[in-house]
Amino acid sequence: MATRREVLKNATLTAAAGATAAFAAPLVSASVSSTGQRTHVQKITLEEHFLIPEFIGYFSTTYPNISPQIARTGLAALLDVGDRRIAAMDENSIDFQVLSIAGPSVQVERDASLALTRCRMANDFLAREIQKRPRRYGGFAHLPMQSPSAAAGELERCVRDLGFQGAMINGQTNGEYLDLDKYSVFWERVQALEAPIYLHPGNPVDHPAMFGDHPELWGPVCSWAFETGAHALRLVFSGVFERYSGVTVVLGHMGETLPLNLWRFDSRWPISHRGSMSLAQPPSFYIRRNIAITTSEVCSDISLRCALDAMDSDKVMFSADYPFEKLQVASRFMEQARISESERSKVASENARRLMRIDRAMGTGVMGKT
Numbered sequence: 531m532a533t534r535r536e537v538l539k540n541a542t543l544t545a546a547a548g549a550t551a552a553f554a555a556p557l558v559s560a561s562v563s564s565t566g567q568r569t570h571v572q573k574i575t576l577e578e579h580f581l582i583p584e585f586i587g588y589f590s591t592t593y594p595n596i597s598p599q600i601a602r603t604g605l606a607a608l609l610d611v612g613d614r615r616i617a618a619m620d621e622n623s624i625d626f627q628v629l630s631i632a633g634p635s636v637q638v639e640r641d642a643s644l645a646l647t648r649c650r651m652a653n654d655f656l657a658r659e660i661q662k663r664p665r666r667y668g669g670f671a672h673l674p675m676q677s678p679s680a681a682a683g684e685l686e687r688c689v690r691d692l693g694f695q696g697a698m699i700n701g702q703t704n705g706e707y708l709d710l711d712k713y714s715v716f717w718e719r720v721q722a723l724e725a726p727i728y729l730h731p732g733n734p735v736d737h738p739a740m741f742g743d744h745p746e747l748w749g750p751v752c753s754w755a756f757e758t759g760a761h762a763l764r765l766v767f768s769g770v771f772e773r774y775s776g777v778t779v780v781l782g783h784m785g786e787t788l789p790l791n792l793w794r795f796d797s798r799w800p801i802s803h804r805g806s807m808s809l810a811q812p813p814s815f816y817i818r819r820n821i822a823i824t825t826s827e828v829c830s831d832i833s834l835r836c837a838l839d840a841m842d843s844d845k846v847m848f849s850a851d852y853p854f855e856k857l858q859v860a861s862r863f864m865e866q867a868r869i870s871e872s873e874r875s876k877v878a879s880e881n882a883r884r885l886m887r888i889d890r891a892m893g894t895g896v897m898g899k900t
């Protein structure tokens with residue numbers, strides 16, 4: 531009898547039908563030829579955003595977080611999932627993008643039923659775009675987190691019927707974080723589907739005093755990493771990963787500061803004022819087992835070395851954060867990072883293929899290009 535995973539895998543493949551029969555095409559890994567030239571490093575990126583016109587209003591809530599110029603140019607790039615995006619990928623040797631709606635999207639919608647309707651619209655749109663370019667695009671589902679059961683249902687539809695890789699969630703929803711009991715129904719389904727959940731930054735509902743009079747700290751420079759890192763730690767310390775041991779949560783931005791602090795988490799947790807919370811294992815055990823990270827918007831050898839050593843080289847994946855990070859900068863970093871060739875292959879594409887169940891062939895038109 532087929533296992534659940536095999537059933538899901540077949541569903542994924544069926545959804546990708548029309549792409550190619552060569553699902554098991556060999557990876558083109560980084561290597562240096564006898565003439566000293568590096569061959570094409572196959573690259574999969576996972577935090578690459580788009581928008582549909584109906585979501586521009588939601589996206590505008592992030593304008594206080596980013597410069598007006600980035601908001602303007604970013605919006606134009608986000609609205610294109612066609613030739614312009616593909617050209618940018620080709621120019622920078624990006625083979626495959628897993629696309630996601632730019633946050634916070636419907637997570638700031640107060641009307642829960644409208645949130646579901648709009649999620650379905652966005653996910654159906656993305657499924658059609660993937661079908662047009664199955665060798666270039668994958669997808670993360672957009673979910674109506676206002677209703678955990680509706681979110682679980684839409685996740686299942688997207689993974690089983692549309693062949694998506696998993697889902698992206700933009701932080702809290704109406705002030706509620708994913709460790710609350712109400713989300714148990716969601717995590718149960720996540721585990722059953724073996725669907726990775728990308729926990730992407732979003733703003734909290736309040737504006738803490740520590741960011742007062744410092745608009746530059748409100749967003750990617752500071753607040754998003756702390757907000758998202760704390761959200762992930764809520765999952766760890768509330769025992770979500772103990773209850774759902776098969777769940778994988780993905781953090782962008784080189785792990786939102788967590789890899790740097792594993793030792794401190796383990797050392798200070800036992801002496802913290804932790805109320806009734808208990809864990810069978812040290813915090814780092816769950817972080818290393820249940821969290822994977824991407825390199826999005828962090829093109830630093832120092833940070834990557836730390837992440838690889840702290841998290842395990844099987845848990846670190848390349849990403850850019852298109853259109854907010856320049857693909858040229860990210861791609862060059864992946865090709866030239868001071869890591870071993872084995873690590874480069876894993877980070878650039880192999881880990882994503884395995885963790886995101888991307889088992890179809892990819893084509894770029896730049897294969898073999900150095």
Ligand code: MN
Pocket residue numbers: 577579730851
């Ligand atoms: Mn992003």
